[in-house]
Amino acid sequence: ELKVEQNPLFLSMQEGKNYTIYCNYSTTSDRLYWYRQDPGKSLESLFVLLSNGAVKQEGRLMASLDTKARLSTLHITAAVHDLSATYFCAAERTYSGGGADGLTFGKGTHLIIQP
Amino acid sequence: DADVTQTPRNRITKTGKRIMLECSQTKGHDRMYWYRQDPGLGLQLIYYSFDVKDINKGEISDGYSVSRQAQAKFSLSLESAIPNQTALYFCATSDTGGGKTQYFGPGTRLLVL
Numbered sequence: 001e002l003k004v005e006q007n008p009l010f011l012s013m014q015e016g017k018n019y020t021i022y023c024n025y026s027t028t029s030d031r032l033y034w035y036r037q038d039p040g041k042s043l044e045s046l047f048v049l050l051s052n053g054a055v056k057q058e059g060r061l062m063a064s065l066d067t068k069a070r071l072s073t074l075h076i077t078a079a080v081h082d083l084s085a086t087y088f089c090a091a092e093r094t095y096s097g098g099g100a101d102g103l104t105f106g107k108g109t110h111l112i113i114q115p
Numbered sequence: 116d117a118d119v120t121q122t123p124r125n126r127i128t129k130t131g132k133r134i135m136l137e138c139s140q141t142k143g144h145d146r147m148y149w150y151r152q153d154p155g156l157g158l159q160l161i162y163y164s165f166d167v168k169d170i171n172k173g174e175i176s177d178g179y180s181v182s183r184q185a186q187a188k189f190s191l192s193l194e195s196a197i198p199n200q201t202a203l204y205f206c207a208t209s210d211t212g213g214g215k216t217q218y219f220g221p222g223t224r225l226l227v228l
Binding site (some may be wrong): 004009030031033035041042043044045048050088090092094101102103104105106107108 | 148150155156157158159160163171173174205213214215216217218219220221222
């Protein structure tokens with residue numbers, strides 16, 4: 001069974017600071033996804049990481065994947081208030097031959113960035 | 116217009132009632148999914164479909180059923196709703212193959228009294 005754990009689950013930080021959200025998963029998966037959810041809204045895709053060592057950046061957010069450690073990180077640089085949201089990581093269970101099914105999500109990290 | 120739409124957006128029903136949630140997409144994707152979100156628990160996969168003839172159970176399928184009426188339509192039914200099915204339900208779609216982004220609909224907020 002694939003399990004995904006995020007930490008921290010809640011994070012309050014000040015604008016201008018840097019921080020990292022961690023996402024650990026329990027079994028082999030080469031595909032890791034990061035989503036953002038604003039209150040009362042749907043999920044918005046941020047990053048798709050498909051191989052060991054993958055790194056992707058968009059603005060102040062950078063995501064990486066270490067498949068050997070079964071760890072993905074989402075790093076926030078010089079946080080701004082607009083980045084306040086809940087961030088989810090999700091892993092995709094894969095099978096031999098490349099098959100896959102739906103995503104297994106972490107519980108989410110509720111991020112508040114204060115001016 | 117939105118690529119993934121869900122109806123209704125909000126629904127209140129009573130215990131024991133049958134209810135259907137509908138999802139339509141204009142992205143041309145073969146794969147469609149139903150998830151539920153409970154506060155503090157992330158999203159959990161209920162059912163997924165890789166094409167019209169391929170439907171699979173997810174991690175929490177008990178009490179739910181689905182129908183893939185066409186490539187663009189995937190509906191979720193609660194045959195006899197119970198209060199612990201109160202949740203936010205999301206439909207999602209993705210292109211064929213692994214490693215493809217799933218695009219989520221706006222969600223349906225369901226309250227079972």
